[in-house]
Amino acid sequence: MIGSRRIWTAVLPAAVIIALAVAGPVFAPHAVDHGIGISFQRPEGNAWLGGDRLGRDVWSQLLRGGWGLLLLAATIAVLVTGLAAVLGSVAALRPRAGGWIERAADLFMLLPPVLAILLFMLSWPESGSTGLVAVAVIAGTPYSARVFAAAATGVARSGFIEAAQARGERLSYLVFRELLPNLRETLLTQLGLRFVEAMYLVSTAAFLRLPATLGDANWAVMVRENASGILLNPAAVLAPALAIGLLAVSVNSAVVAFGRGRRSA
Structure with a gap:
């Protein structure tokens, strides 16, 4: 029972991030090129993560930008x-x-x-x-x-x-x-x-x-294009960078935990 709980604890973060990458485009509130305001607009209202260098919604791009990298x-x-x-x-x-x-x-x-x-x-x-x-x-x-x-x-x-x-x-x-x-x-x-x-x-x-x-909406390109405005809207750079790191580390941890669980079983 404890072993299974540990496995699920390790698998859950990976499952959440993978679900975000796979199903994100369906739930993105805006299209990739949809403008919400000025360049590097601060997070406010419906723009949870603010805007990028072209004033596009960072949250929508984050939801749409993980699938290609993951696949x-x-x-x-x-x-x-x-x-x-x-x-x-x-x-x-x-x-x-x-x-x-x-x-x-x-x-x-x-x-x-x-x-x-x-x-x-x-x-x-x-x-x-x-x-x-x-x-x-x-x-x-x-x-x-x-x-x-x-x-x-x-x-x-x-x-x-x-x-x-x-x-x-x-x-x-x-x-x-x-x-x-x-x-x-x-x-x-x-x-x-x-x-x-x-x-x-x-x-x-x-x-x-x-x-x-x-394409132009993946997480790595978001980091590159928005690096110049990291002081204006840090979320435009930190959010996709954090998503890449969390996806890699969480999947690795989940796979290793599952392998150890199978061995102990």
């Missing part, structure tokens, strides 16, 4: 975690293939993900969000694969894995039916950490206006 970050986190889990498991089960996987991981780890995104997106800006996801997955998978390989090595030497190998089971069976179910906590922990990293990468790219398909 891209979640997609990157799931793809990186899934691919890294498979590669790490193969490396643990097949030492010869594992050597090649580790060398390739070391090579890709030399290029920082932010630099890789900058180089690719500036060279092929028409790739949009698809290009951003592809580069983030390629750049983020190697390190996570090393983590999974280290975690899977001990499990791969267990008796039930050796018994399955003696029965002549295929590699895919060993990975998906025997090994990965015993790496559940590592999977969930890495998923949370990859989501935090993905939010950082996506927010940085959006801040620099690299994936044009994200």
Whole structure:
């Protein structure tokens, strides 16, 4: 009972912020380009968070600006975690293939993900969000694969894995039916950490206006455009910045808490 209460305590903040990002556009009182007054108008009346640099409602933009960031970050986190889990498991089960996987991981780890995104997106800006996801997955998978390989090595030497190998089971069976179910906590922990990293990468790219398909109303662009008026209306900058940070941290905490709860159960 206490364990379940702790899990829900950790999950609730993430659920609230995710609901805000997903359902926010439905409840936004104004359109993105709807003006409510002067530039950087102070919070008052129906304008709970005041206005931005163009006099638009910050609250409406906040409700509309999280969905794109959340979707891209979640997609990157799931793809990186899934691919890294498979590669790490193969490396643990097949030492010869594992050597090649580790060398390739070391090579890709030399290029920082932010630099890789900058180089690719500036060279092929028409790739949009698809290009951003592809580069983030390629750049983020190697390190996570090393983590999974280290975690899977001990499990791969267990008796039930050796018994399955003696029965002549295929590699895919060993990975998906025997090994990965015993790496559940590592999977969930890495998923949370990859989501935090993905939010950082996506927010940085959006801040620099690299994936044009994200539009002008996302939280990262709000921070960039309204930074000049932070002393006039701090909410125009602090609200989206706080939303980005809370989303990343709360989702990570919820995933980790859920993984620990499953282990204790």
